[in-house]
Amino acid sequence: MSFLFKRQQRLTPSASFKHVFQRGIRVRHSLFSCAFVYNELTYSRIGIVIAKRNVKRAVARNRIKRIAREVFRHNSVLKEINVDLIVVAYKGADQLDNCEVRECLEILLKKLQKRLEK
RNA sequence: GAAGCCAAUCAAGCAGUCGCUGAUUGUAUAACAGUUAGAGGAAAGUCCGGGCUCCAUAGGACAAGACGCCAGGUAACGCCUGGGGGGCGCAAGCCUACGGCUAGUGCAACAGAAAGUAUACCGCUCUUAAUAGAGUAAGGGUGAAAUGGUGCGGUAAGAGCGCACCGCAUUUUUGGUAACAAAAAUGGCAGGGUAAACCCCGUCUGGAGCAAGACCAAAUAGGAAUCCUAUAGGCGUGGUCCGCGCUGGAUUCGGGUAGGUUGCUUGAGCUACGCGGCGACGCUUAGCCUAGAUAGAUGACUGCUCACGACAGAACCCGGCUUAUCGAUUGGCUUCAUCA
């Protein structure tokens, strides 16, 4: 069910956010969207972007990040493939509670999966 | 019991599963397993003060800014403690930018006679046939503010003109480290308000900030053109000048501008006992190690209980201030009511 969520699996600035944003394919659902690009590694990497402009309080930003990591950790979609993925939260995301955030992200992942199958 | 004041503490708890970061031990070094530690009272705002780092070891002058009753505490402070003055409250207690307009300059709309060199609108009194002149500032009126207040005497009417009390000023004495307080004597009212107006006086401040700075290091480049200058100019270096250090300089074009490590947590540290002090705080001894991430670690799910969980997330580190905050608990005190 689970796999480790180590430093390797995170997208660091050295791996170039810019590249993913420019070249990546985007999928969106409600207040979240993501962009992904295939990489040459054997595993996937995830980055989360929440602008201070969109979510003002630091507590809310941290909460969304943690939930997002949990969702992607428990989901088995990213295990088999190798992509660089960036998740973006939009304004109003801090108004949702934990369950709603999780539901949104799971729907987003399903959309992503369909897109990957094409 | 009700209302209120002050000081302090806590910030849902327990169990299970999965997961993250550091340290450490073992296998044995790209990893895995075990153990252990892991956000706050405000971590926030960045409003002050320091440490630390670089600039020269931070020096001189001007400018600019901050503070402002007295004494003490502190590394330092615009903070804290104690005391004094003033204001609010029945009280416990709370608030207080609280030096100086007899150094100078300025301001005060409208109204009003007059707003700082003083002066006289309606009045009052006297002289005069009247116009007018002289005296006066009690009363009226204006204003935020009008040249001491009350009473008695006095006078043509009045007026500190005189007296008593109060206020004010000066001097002396006493108490207090001092701010200041009290008392006595003298003066006959000195000349009002505004310094969160400029300013004066006293005290203090060099600048920048961990993205400071230090180290390791791949690749590329060490170029071309034009102009200016010869002891001045430029840069470091803040507002300016002096001084100090380095160095020819400016513009345009072209090339290049990966990254990592460190700074990073042992500190004006915390806890306990004792001593000194009204207190802030200081000192001795003993014990303890208590986040250190780097797109940024504390979370998710399940179960149970209840008060149904506020404000809110460390990013170099401390001391304060300010602001946000559902509630719960403890101690001390005040007023009112009732009972004994």
Add this chain to the structure above:
RNA sequence: CGGAGUGUAGCUCAGCUUGGUAGAGCACUGCGUUCGGGACGCAGGGGCCGAAGGUUCAAAUCCUUUCACUCCGA
């Protein structure tokens, strides 16, 4: 993280230095002009000056705190 600035009428801005009456343009309303509209002319309305305290007789203006927004450095 650090540094700077701005909040005034529906919109864009003055006024703040040196405190007493809040003003301009566009927009809005009414009237005139026109066969009608636009343009033009003449009147008029609309503001707790981002919020809360303080200084002052009096605050948009001075001081303190606070809330938004914008920009800059990396």
